[in-house]
Amino acid sequence: MKIKKLLVVFMVLALLAGLAGCAKTSQEPNKTNETPKAAATDQLKEQLYVDAGWLKANLDKVIVLDVRKADEYAAGHIPGSINAPWQSLANMIGKPGDKGWGTILPADELAAKLGSMGINGNKTVVTYAAPPGWGEDGRVLWVLNMAGITNAKMLDGGWQAWQAAKGEKSKDVPNPTPVAFTIAGLNQDLNVTTDYIKANLDKLKIVDARSEKEYQGATDFGEARGGHLPGAISLPFEKMYQEDGKIKSSDELKALFAEAGLTPKDEIVTYCTKGIRSGYMAMVLRNLGFDKARNWDASYYEWAGDASLPLEK
Numbered sequence: 001m002k003i004k005k006l007l008v009v010f011m012v013l014a015l016l017a018g019l020a021g022c023a024k025t026s027q028e029p030n031k032t033n034e035t036p037k038a039a040a041t042d043q044l045k046e047q048l049y050v051d052a053g054w055l056k057a058n059l060d061k062v063i064v065l066d067v068r069k070a071d072e073y074a075a076g077h078i079p080g081s082i083n084a085p086w087q088s089l090a091n092m093i094g095k096p097g098d099k100g101w102g103t104i105l106p107a108d109e110l111a112a113k114l115g116s117m118g119i120n121g122n123k124t125v126v127t128y129a130a131p132p133g134w135g136e137d138g139r140v141l142w143v144l145n146m147a148g149i150t151n152a153k154m155l156d157g158g159w160q161a162w163q164a165a166k167g168e169k170s171k172d173v174p175n176p177t178p179v180a181f182t183i184a185g186l187n188q189d190l191n192v193t194t195d196y197i198k199a200n201l202d203k204l205k206i207v208d209a210r211s212e213k214e215y216q217g218a219t220d221f222g223e224a225r226g227g228h229l230p231g232a233i234s235l236p237f238e239k240m241y242q243e244d245g246k247i248k249s250s251d252e253l254k255a256l257f258a259e260a261g262l263t264p265k266d267e268i269v270t271y272c273t274k275g276i277r278s279g280y281m282a283m284v285l286r287n288l289g290f291d292k293a294r295n296w297d298a299s300y301y302e303w304a305g306d307a308s309l310p311l312e313k
Helices: 002-027 043-048 052-061 070-074 107-116 136-146 158-164 194-200 250-259 277-287 299-304
Strands: 063-066 125-128 152-155 205-208 268-271 293-296
Touching: 043 250, 043 277, 052 158, 107 136, 125 136, 125 158, 136 152, 136 277, 152 158, 194 299, 268 277, 268 299, 277 293
Parallel strands: 063 125, 125 152, 205 268, 268 293
Antiparallel strands: none
16 A cells, blocks of 8 residues: 555656646747847947936046037036037137138147146046037047047937936036146147148048038038039038937948948048038048048138139039
């Protein structure tokens, strides 16, 4: 009897184990409780941008530059941000078309300006505007890189993204503590001059970042003449953006540049009316592996202002 009882117990235990095994096997393919894999990071956004959530969490650890116009800044800005329109870091003596007008300040003057805002390269700097606009956030980022400050980013989506993330709005004007800063020399690997363009016109891939209307000859911004540089590729700056004002993905941008006939091996020069939109585009290109892309600081104003230089329409 004892043996029979043991056999019955054994058979019951075996049956229960088998049912448990079947139940486990039937649930495995669903894997409903598994943690999803993290999305792959985007090359460009990782290198050149921060999002509004990150900035909210790190606002006390960075220097923020609001590069919009003074009246826009006065109407409300990210708390603690310093108003620094691109003009504040450029030579504004004279008028559009004059040689050197609107170009980056000399190294010593630029160092003094940046130092007065507490910038010396020790803290990350974040620029923002209201994209697409004129690309002022990219222009100021380009200036910072010219000054040797490479720990600088842009706020993806700018002021609109900050508002969408319910970031605080302030009208208080900060009083930054000045710091000592010197610039041994501006990084001319990021810039070209009008003389360089003239001497190398047939050797460069020249990209016109203005609108199609400007490319075709419109003179809506006081240009001395309308048209574009001979052989220039039309690639309007706005094509780099999504509808919400955020930058497109790295893959989308690489496809955009490839469609325009650009390769990472090319010596590329970007230009616009005054080196603002093109400064932004040059920074995007360089951060996507187009290491020989440079901004033409003086840009179309200076070229059109010299009647001896050729144009196409």
